[in-house]
Amino acid sequence: MDAKEIIARRIALELMSGDLVNLGIGLPTTVAGYVPQGVEVLFQAENGLIGMQPLPDPGLADQYLSDPGGSFVGAVPGACSFDSCMSFGLIRGGHLDVTVLGGLEVDEHGLLANWMVPGKMVPGMGGAMDLVTGAKRVIVAMMHTAKGRPKILKKCTLPLTSTRSVSLIVTELAVLEPTADGLLLKEVAPGVSVQDVTAVTDATLVIPADVPVMRLAP
Amino acid sequence: MHKGIALSAAVEKIPDGSSLMIGGFMGIGSPHRLIGELVRQGRKNLTVIANDTARPGFGIGRLIDAKLVRRLVVSHIGTNPETQRQMIAGEITVDLVPQGTLAERIRAAGYGLGGVLTPTGVGTMAAEGAQLIEVAGRQFLLALPIAADFALIGAHRADYLGNLSYALTARNFNPVMAMAAATVVAEAAEIVPVGVMPPDDVITPGSIVDHLVEREIVNGR
Secondary structure, eight states: OOHHHHHHHHHHTTOOTTOEEEEOSSGGGGGGGGOOTTOOOEEEETTTEEEEEOOSOGGGOOTTOBOTTSOBOEEEEEEEEOBHHHHHHHHHTTOOOEEEEOOSEEETTOOEEOSOBTTTBOOOOTTHHHHHHHOSEEEEEOOSEETTEESEESSOSSOOSOSSOOSEEEOSSEEEEEETTEEEEEEEOTTOOHHHHHHTOOSOEEOOSOOOBOOOOO | OOOEEOHHHHHHTSOTTOEEEEOOBTTBTOOHHHHHHHHHHTOOSEEEESSBOOBTTBTTHHHHHTTOEEEEEESBOTTOHHHHHHHHTTSSEEEEOOHHHHHHHHHHHHTTOSOEEEOTTTTSGGGTTOOEEEETTEEEEEEOOOOEEEEEEEEEEEOTTOOEEOOGGGOBTHHHHTTSEEEEEEEEEEEOOTTOSOGGGOSBOGGGOOEEEOOOOOTTO
């Protein structure tokens, strides 16, 4: 199983029936493919839809129905559409249960940087700042390191997305939860030791005596 | 009042240097005919307020390709490498605004508000230059209204009173932008006789639409 699949399968277990969920583009989007049977969630697209689903067949593409990246998608029966003000009212107003977002860096306090690398990559924040500010739970889906360098740091070097801490960080090596005492190492991936995680983590971790192994959605 | 106007005549009303709100999200719901005509007529030094610049060759990306835009107010440009290139080369000024804040700033202008207070961006680069206001112990940024000379709206259905409805995710910024510009120009995929659109289906009232681009029948379509 590849690293990104581990992350997506683990995050899928965080979704509960009845949740309204927004998935960021890239790796977070793949979480939708692993929602366990019997768990019924609705996916929000910030371009104005609740009830997004993958396009069942390329021939069914509708020029007026896309995901936020502009790719054509489908909608489940019972879906609804709305304008950008309502879409971000849902996000900022605390109506969105979970958002899953990618990350460039996360620090010891759970603060996320995921929208720019000064002088190199300035794509803009899009909806990321609103999502981190307003969603009830913010889950970061990211690789533990970038080109061998830790992405989980004592302090972010890149511009922050929000001053609000995220709820959970899931990498291909570990599950981490920001707490008042620091970043708690909640789980390690199958075949990964606590030492494997600390060796590639710059932030100080709170490590319980017993760290369970990640469960993964089938 | 009949709001119909020919495509070329609609764009002739837009002077060089105008500020334009352009609906659409990654080009979905953008007024593609108006965009094409702006390129054909070669309008210059435009300020464009929109969610994004789509991608090269599509939607607002066509205005970027033709170098008609001097300043952009958008939430992201990550999908358009040409916009990024022009920004890095100093050919275009880009103001990046969080997407929800952008929608609310436009709404503030259109709804007659002096601004809105948002928690989004507090303590980040998005807070630079913005006034911080505390309400009930919580910090907010004062997001000021954004208005424009013209709003270019992509609707799904219209009548010649200018009543507009939208389809699925093509609605996005269109209805709020139609409230926030001095002159509102709409195009629609289909135009129906007045009275056909049920009042409950109208999202943008015709009263605020100044011009509706007429259909052109080409090759029987």
